[in-house]
Amino acid sequence: MKQATETPALFGPERTLFGMFTPASGTTMPGVGCLVLNTGVNHRVGPHRINVKTARRLAAAGIPTLRFDLSGIGDSVAARSALEFRAQAVADMKAALDHLEQAHGLRRFLVFGICSGAENGLALALADPRVVGLLTFDGAMFLTPGTRLERKLRRAAAFPLNAAVRASYPWWKDLTLWGAGDAAARARSLARLRAPLSPRPPSDDDIFAANAPQSSAADHEAKLQALLARGVALSMMFSATYNATDRQRDMLGALRHSSVFERAEYRFWPDVDHTGTTLAMQTKLLGAVEEWAVRVAQKVALPAPRRAEAVPPPTREKELHPA
Numbered sequence: 001m002k003q004a005t006e007t008p009a010l011f012g013p014e015r016t017l018f019g020m021f022t023p024a025s026g027t028t029m030p031g032v033g034c035l036v037l038n039t040g041v042n043h044r045v046g047p048h049r050i051n052v053k054t055a056r057r058l059a060a061a062g063i064p065t066l067r068f069d070l071s072g073i074g075d076s077v078a079a080r081s082a083l084e085f086r087a088q089a090v091a092d093m094k095a096a097l098d099h100l101e102q103a104h105g106l107r108r109f110l111v112f113g114i115c116s117g118a119e120n121g122l123a124l125a126l127a128d129p130r131v132v133g134l135l136t137f138d139g140a141m142f143l144t145p146g147t148r149l150e151r152k153l154r155r156a157a158a159f160p161l162n163a164a165v166r167a168s169y170p171w172w173k174d175l176t177l178w179g180a181g182d183a184a185a186r187a188r189s190l191a192r193l194r195a196p197l198s199p200r201p202p203s204d205d206d207i208f209a210a211n212a213p214q215s216s217a218a219d220h221e222a223k224l225q226a227l228l229a230r231g232v233a234l235s236m237m238f239s240a241t242y243n244a245t246d247r248q249r250d251m252l253g254a255l256r257h258s259s260v261f262e263r264a265e266y267r268f269w270p271d272v273d274h275t276g277t278t279l280a281m282q283t284k285l286l287g288a289v290e291e292w293a294v295r296v297a298q299k300v301a302l303p304a305p306r307r308a309e310a311v312p313p314p315t316r317e318k319e320l321h322p323a
Contacts, residue, residue, distance in 0.1 A: 006055075009066070011099035016077035017092055019068025020044060021104070022059040029062050031302030032132075033106035034293060035096055035124075036067040037117035039275070043074025046114070047275035050282060054112060057286050061294050064104060068096050070120075086123055093124040101130075108132045108300050110233075110293055115139070115274065125227055133233040133296040135289060138274055141242065142217040144253035151243045217254035224260045233296040235265035237288065241274040265292075 009019045036051045038044065044067040045052055055065040070092045072078035079088050093111075100106040110133040113121035118139030125131040143151075227234055238251040246268035249256050269284065276282040 009068070009099060009103070011103075012092065012095040014077075016079075017068060017071065017095055018044075018075040019066050019096065019099075020055070021100075022055040022065045022067075023104075024059050024062045024064045026060070027062045028064070029294075029297040029301040031105070031107045032063060032110065032297045032300060033100045033104065033108075034058050034063050034065040034110040034112065035093065035100075035121075036065060037093070037111065037113035037120055038070050038073050039114040039117050041073055044069050048277060048282065050114070050276050050285070053282065053286055054289055057290050058293050061290055063110070063293055063297050064100075064106065066096055066100055068092075086120070089120045090123050090127050093120065094128055097128060097130055107302065110135070110296060112289060112293075113137070113139075122223060122227075125232055126223055129230065131232060132300045133235075133293070134227065135235045135237070135292055137237045137285070138239050138241070139236060140220060141238070141251045142220060142254035143243075143250065144256075147243060147250045147253050150245075154244060221255050221258050221260060224258075224264060228260065228263045233292075233299070234263070235267070235292050237267045237269065237285075239272045239274050240268070240270045244270065246270070 006020050006022050009021050011017050011019070034055075036044075036046070036054050039047055039051075046054070046067070051067045055067050058065045069076035070089050076092075079092075081088060081091075083091060097109055100109070107130065109131050111121040111124060111131055112135045113119070114137045118136030121134050121136060122139065125134045224234065236252070238246065240246075243250065249261065249266050249268075251268065252266070255261075267288070269281075272281045272284055276285045
């Protein structure tokens, strides 16, 4: 792949947002660009440089791409406004689209985000009609009680049952006292074993606590339906980090029977983790992102500007016999 030529960009109302623009090379998709978002507090490079690789790969496929830092992350200055986090993120992302439109003539946009970037991308797509495609990776999850229980059991089985591990799990200690007639221990044990069955989001010690759903499954479904009704191309991908298996769209199990899946894409990667740690994982993830982006961009690309047709010179006959 040809080495990408990237240019820095300052934009926003006070020019405090910083990003890197990667122009398209070769055949371009007229009027279509892509926005690649921060993952958590990782700056625009992304975990394991995944944002850099994504931008360069899409640019080589004909889609100009901007990866930038939200206010207060990386090289972007913290906002002086009193907006709460999500509202400020939407304002920043809209400023990025404005920059791409004004500086590069782009009018339709694809958005790619991982984890918190997926949630921010969803908020932007709902707020700005210029977004015509949204690809999320490990965004909000709405698990069934059975999936949460399976995950808990898999995690417990993954550890060797030695004394140190048993001592670190209070519920295991409670179970060892079950036959000793300790009623209090039995009550604590039952409470902990029943915890995965309670209809609540992941606890604070969960690896996805920072990305825990902030709305109900019904609210989330309504948001997805609104995007689909507007014609937004929606694709949701999930890694095996939370649970090793996915039988029936388990990561969105609470929406399993929704009509969302008649139009939205859903994909589970059993051999890819949350941040694409290995090169093999990144190869699969980048290939999927490129395939989706090119397919969507080809559908939504603006018509190429028509060239003015040359007026043919008058024939010899017309010159000899003018009308």
